[in-house]
Amino acid sequence: MILPQLSLLIVSSLLLGATQAAPASNTTIKTRDDGDDVHAEWTWLHFQDCSSSQQKAIKQAHTDAVKMAEHVKEIDFGNDPGALEYLGPSPMNKAWQGNIKSVYEHISTFQLNGFWPGYRMNARCGNSNDAKYSGSRCSRGVTAYQWNTKKDAKDPNTAPPYNKADAVSNMHFCDIFFNYKKLDDTIKDLKDIDDFRWRYDLDKYRNQAYIILHEMMHATVMTYKQNKNRRITDMTMHVYEYKKRSSDRGYDRKLVKMDAYKALPCKILARTARQAIAEEAITMNADNYAQYALADKEAHDWMTRSSAVFLTSDNGTFGINQDRLDQFTQSSEGAEVSDIVGQDVGELSNKADSETLSPDSDYPESFRSEMEAFSKYYHVPEPKCARQGDAPSDRSPFTTSEADEKIKDFCKDEGFWDTVFTPPINQGTGQTKDGKGKALGASGDFKINDGKDKLWIGAYFAGGGCTGFTTWPPKGKGLRDTDLCIDRLRTIMNSCDTDTTDKKYGGSLKETCLVYQLMAVGSDNSDPTGVGSNGDHGDIKCKDTDTSILGSHYDNTCTCWFEKLPDQTEIFGMPKKGDCDSMDFRPAWSFSEDPDYRPENIQPTVTMTASP
Numbered sequence: 001m002i003l004p005q006l007s008l009l010i011v012s013s014l015l016l017g018a019t020q021a022a023p024a025s026n027t028t029i030k031t032r033d034d035g036d037d038v039h040a041e042w043t044w045l046h047f048q049d050c051s052s053s054q055q056k057a058i059k060q061a062h063t064d065a066v067k068m069a070e071h072v073k074e075i076d077f078g079n080d081p082g083a084l085e086y087l088g089p090s091p092m093n094k095a096w097q098g099n100i101k102s103v104y105e106h107i108s109t110f111q112l113n114g115f116w117p118g119y120r121m122n123a124r125c126g127n128s129n130d131a132k133y134s135g136s137r138c139s140r141g142v143t144a145y146q147w148n149t150k151k152d153a154k155d156p157n158t159a160p161p162y163n164k165a166d167a168v169s170n171m172h173f174c175d176i177f178f179n180y181k182k183l184d185d186t187i188k189d190l191k192d193i194d195d196f197r198w199r200y201d202l203d204k205y206r207n208q209a210y211i212i213l214h215e216m217m218h219a220t221v222m223t224y225k226q227n228k229n230r231r232i233t234d235m236t237m238h239v240y241e242y243k244k245r246s247s248d249r250g251y252d253r254k255l256v257k258m259d260a261y262k263a264l265p266c267k268i269l270a271r272t273a274r275q276a277i278a279e280e281a282i283t284m285n286a287d288n289y290a291q292y293a294l295a296d297k298e299a300h301d302w303m304t305r306s307s308a309v310f311l312t313s314d315n316g317t318f319g320i321n322q323d324r325l326d327q328f329t330q331s332s333e334g335a336e337v338s339d340i341v342g343q344d345v346g347e348l349s350n351k352a353d354s355e356t357l358s359p360d361s362d363y364p365e366s367f368r369s370e371m372e373a374f375s376k377y378y379h380v381p382e383p384k385c386a387r388q389g390d391a392p393s394d395r396s397p398f399t400t401s402e403a404d405e406k407i408k409d410f411c412k413d414e415g416f417w418d419t420v421f422t423p424p425i426n427q428g429t430g431q432t433k434d435g436k437g438k439a440l441g442a443s444g445d446f447k448i449n450d451g452k453d454k455l456w457i458g459a460y461f462a463g464g465g466c467t468g469f470t471t472w473p474p475k476g477k478g479l480r481d482t483d484l485c486i487d488r489l490r491t492i493m494n495s496c497d498t499d500t501t502d503k504k505y506g507g508s509l510k511e512t513c514l515v516y517q518l519m520a521v522g523s524d525n526s527d528p529t530g531v532g533s534n535g536d537h538g539d540i541k542c543k544d545t546d547t548s549i550l551g552s553h554y555d556n557t558c559t560c561w562f563e564k565l566p567d568q569t570e571i572f573g574m575p576k577k578g579d580c581d582s583m584d585f586r587p588a589w590s591f592s593e594d595p596d597y598r599p600e601n602i603q604p605t606v607t608m609t610a611s612p
Helices: 002-016 054-073 081-086 090-107 174-181 185-192 208-216 263-270 275-280 286-295 323-329 365-376 398-410 484-493
Strands: 031-034 036-040 043-047 119-125 144-149 166-174 234-244 253-260 345-347 420-421 442-450 453-460 470-472 507-511 514-522 539-543 559-561 567-574
Touching: 002 420, 031 345, 031 442, 036 185, 043 054, 054 090, 054 119, 054 185, 054 286, 054 470, 081 263, 081 286, 081 365, 090 275, 144 208, 166 208, 166 559, 174 208, 185 208, 208 286, 234 263, 253 263, 275 286, 365 484, 398 484, 442 514, 484 507, 484 514
Parallel strands: 043 119, 119 166, 234 345
Antiparallel strands: 031 036, 144 166, 234 253, 420 470, 442 453, 453 514, 507 514, 539 559, 559 567
């Protein structure tokens, strides 16, 4: 019956010194069957020592957390990138998929209402300097934490833990919790940012709703029966940390203990191939559930991919080949320290076995190819800096703040978008077979330092054996058209002259067959970038293409170059008349553009430079 339960709620509320509104007279109370007990579907928060503004923030975050769980209606365990990254490959969690969905579904029924009766949750505020909260963990950097007690506990603040399905959930909110933003505000601030490393880093989206959803996973009334009568906790694990040696570029391996908390460690845990870990760790770790809800594409269609992570297997143990691992293994007393301090923590064995990482065959090809592509987006070659010791005499310094705005202007200029960059030998008619414009590259100049100097920004097709073409701007699946351009130019700006932000000299960065340049010179100087390659390049030279490496596909083709630019070559079809040695003209189209084209001397008109 509901009436005895209401009496208990009233007595407990007096103990906590809170008030609540009476139910509306015309309200119909829905019920939710939780096994032995029948509760009202609504939930009401019972506050202690929380100001009115804190109560408002907690209520909004609770509502948003329930909505996050509600969004997880259907999970495509076999293909959804978020499910694969945070819940593991489908073959490993197949027996638990129904339980995982049930956890989200049940949390989504704990909607707030402004009055009782309903299921009560206690919410307490205050920091560790509050003497009456001897168990407060706020001094250790914790944002919020949860514990379960019996319904008839006289004082939930001192009652022993009780982790069964009929428990009352209690949450403590440290002051630092209120420094985080609401879910919608966090997404609004980050989803349109021009730095894709931030935009796709799920850790940057930490917000009040996500924090509460993580703690809800520990509330046994919400998840215990749905998780086969097991309380969801926080897991720690042992992984091998690989650190690159500066001497020989090899790796040293070290066994470290890591909390399965935040995006990267949750992905490592979810990569397991051990059935026992899938059952006893992934489905038992609160943050794997919370991370997936935050990244769920149904809830946030802007989140196409969080930061790609690549794992390696060495002697059958966890391994990771990203330098970012350091930030997750260092101890910290700051705000970002794990929420799990002082809670019940499950710990995985540090004994290695021969089947730790899931094989690629457990993941669909579409997922693997996207991971490989994103890995390339994140791993950038080191730039060649203009200043090597003393400041270069032929360059002017520039500031980071001024250059960053010009970088964005250059990359967003659509004047040469969808133009094809090629080596000079492949300029042909100035157009591709399908009508796109050809250019050596693009450059732009911008006044800086009160007009005394110009900042030159350029991108052009590289030499050094590169053939073919590249389309400007460089694009990637899941990325915006300006992402790679802005990121690579910022890499030059931020990775060179690291001891200053006011006297940058820039440099260049080569990625595959595309070179980026960033530099400043006096306002009267001409374009110093490598884009403008007009002039006398000498005679055209051609020879039979060496197919010993390239293969028989390139039989009966010619490799050509300008005499003075021997490292900038292109492959063309065999000419209509004569052989490769007799081809002394620039063909209209390359072999990669049209394999059936037989070059002839049509004296093409060439566009050699490009400036937006």
